[in-house]
Amino acid sequence: MxxxxxxxxxxxxxxxxxxxxxxxxxxxxxAARHGRAVEWHSMLLGVSVxxxxxxxxxxxxxxxxxxxxxxxxxxxxxxxxEFGRDVDAPIFNPLPAGRAFHWxxxxxxxxxxxxxxALFDAAWREGRDLATAADVAAVHLPVGLDADELRAAIEGxxxxxxxRSAVEASLKQGIxxxxxxxxxxxxxxxxxxxxxxxxxLARGGW
Amino acid sequence: MxxxxxxxxxxxxxxxxxxxxxxxxxxxxxAARHGRAVEWHSMLLGVSVxxxxxxxxxxxxxxxxxxxxxxxxxxxxxxxxEFGRDVDAPIFNPLPAGRAFHWxxxxxxxxxxxxxxALFDAAWREGRDLATAADVAAVHLPVGLDADELRAAIEGxxxxxxxRSAVEASLKQGIxxxxxxxxxxxxxxxxxxxxxxxxxLARGGW
Numbered sequence: 001m002x003x004x005x006x007x008x009x010x011x012x013x014x015x016x017x018x019x020x021x022x023x024x025x026x027x028x029x030x031a032a033r034h035g036r037a038v039e040w041h042s043m044l045l046g047v048s049v050x051x052x053x054x055x056x057x058x059x060x061x062x063x064x065x066x067x068x069x070x071x072x073x074x075x076x077x078x079x080x081x082e083f084g085r086d087v088d089a090p091i092f093n094p095l096p097a098g099r100a101f102h103w104x105x106x107x108x109x110x111x112x113x114x115x116x117x118a119l120f121d122a123a124w125r126e127g128r129d130l131a132t133a134a135d136v137a138a139v140h141l142p143v144g145l146d147a148d149e150l151r152a153a154i155e156g157x158x159x160x161x162x163x164r165s166a167v168e169a170s171l172k173q174g175i176x177x178x179x180x181x182x183x184x185x186x187x188x189x190x191x192x193x194x195x196x197x198x199x200x201l202a203r204g205g206w
Numbered sequence: 207m208x209x210x211x212x213x214x215x216x217x218x219x220x221x222x223x224x225x226x227x228x229x230x231x232x233x234x235x236x237a238a239r240h241g242r243a244v245e246w247h248s249m250l251l252g253v254s255v256x257x258x259x260x261x262x263x264x265x266x267x268x269x270x271x272x273x274x275x276x277x278x279x280x281x282x283x284x285x286x287x288e289f290g291r292d293v294d295a296p297i298f299n300p301l302p303a304g305r306a307f308h309w310x311x312x313x314x315x316x317x318x319x320x321x322x323x324a325l326f327d328a329a330w331r332e333g334r335d336l337a338t339a340a341d342v343a344a345v346h347l348p349v350g351l352d353a354d355e356l357r358a359a360i361e362g363x364x365x366x367x368x369x370r371s372a373v374e375a376s377l378k379q380g381i382x383x384x385x386x387x388x389x390x391x392x393x394x395x396x397x398x399x400x401x402x403x404x405x406x407l408a409r410g411g412w
Contacts, residue, residue: 053267061259063382067395074392077412078402176269186280189273192398196284206283 008037009197010182012175013116014045015097018072018087021124022079023179023191024116030194034201040113041175042101044094044167048176059088075191084127092123092131099159100136100150102166107153114142214243215403216388218381219322220251221303224278224293227330228285229385229397230322236400240407246319247381248307250300250373254382265294281397290333298329298337305365306342306356308372313359320348 009031013020031038049055059065069087076083097119105112122128122139130136133154137147153159173182177189181197186205188197200206215237219226237244255261265271275293282289303325311318328334328345336342339360343353359365379388383395387403392411394403406412 048269053262053269055261055267056259061261063254063259063377063380066380067382067393070393071395074412171269174269174272176273187273187276189277190398192396192402195401196398206280 006036007184008039010041010173011038012041012043012170012178012180012182014043014094014178015101015116015119015123015130016091016094017045017178018083018085018124019075019191020178021120022075022081023181023194024120025079025081026191026194027179027181028113030198030201033198036201038113040101040105040116041166041170042098042116042163043170043175043178044098044163045178046094047167048171052171053176057091059091082125084125085123086127092129092135094130095160095163096133096136096154097123097130098163098166099154100133102162103153103159104145104150106158106162108145111142111145115145118142212242213390214245216247216379217244218247218249218376218384218386218388220249220300220384221307221322221325221329221336222297222300223251223384224289224291224330225281225397226384227326228281228287229387229400230326231285231287232397232400233385233387234319236404236407239404242407244319246307246311246322247372247376248304248322248369249376249381249384250304250369251384252300253373254377258377259382263297265297288331290331291329292333298335298341300336301366301369302339302342302360303329303336304369304372305360306339308368309359309365310351310356312364312368314351317348317351321351324348 009027011023011027013024027038050057058068072087073083101112101116101119104115118139118141119130119136123130128135128139130139133151136154137151141147141150174187179191181188183197183200186200215233217229217233219230233244256263264274278293279289307318307322307325310321324345324347325336325342329336334341334345339357342360343357347353347356380393385397387394389403389406392406
């Protein structure tokens, strides 16, 4: 039997990444224009950047932190986005959001992307911290997700294991940043590469 | 007396940076479209990235090195550029090229940009190492530059002092990457931000 569906784009992001948030608002439209679906994958910059690559957190890197603050706000202005978070404020622990995402992706797959949008929106438009299971369960959840069930799941062992294995799988794919988009095996890093993703899909690579 | 000339764009680059090379091929055209000149500044990633920021060289960073190799070759293919250097080969010492650039900028200012193009072309299109004063003096120099004079200058104390003070000045401006372009005080990092530079100039910012 032949498969007629083209393979999905793979979209990797960390909820603590403003550039991941920005890409989350555009990736579905780009994929749809080329008849592609998107599989969403939350990953952890704290594992790839800090542990595997041996670098520093962006906002703890001299010179670059000043640039990133300016660049993020410039992007938000250009795209008319509300941006409710102080880029200099300490970032929240990403584990509860990542665990929630992967648990929902497993148990309520149709709700995983709506949940990701809700979490990104709460973190970056509203500027809310998502540091605990209660914080995550308190966002504007998609219809069909029960806050109490989600909260309990985030605190359970399965969600932690799902996130851990997703992060391991992402590292095996060479994923290190947020956003990264993989199109038919070809990786693109950074929200400013989205036009290249679009062109790659249109031309079938180059 | 009023100044009627708009201020130049400031273009920062390191000769060891393929992305700096890529930007060097497009920056003058973007600036000219908006009636701007470009002041070119060579800087040293080895000072900003390694010493000030405490990070690693790109090609010594796990995961990122694989991505950069792929991304650089993809950019070259997209833009129809010959690319003669093995991205994985050890990079040459950038000091002779940087010293040559700043000495020429001081003593033969009209030849500094032609020299920068010649050095970038030798390093990245031809794949030549520019590790010594002799290597630098052996590139296809712009008419008006004497190879023996240049070679002696690179080895003299003035060129070293000029590069050192240019690098210090760039760090004070918050410059850390290659390429970085500063438009009326607004910094843009990365060759993929050139469309934003163009739009910023067209709209007068946003």
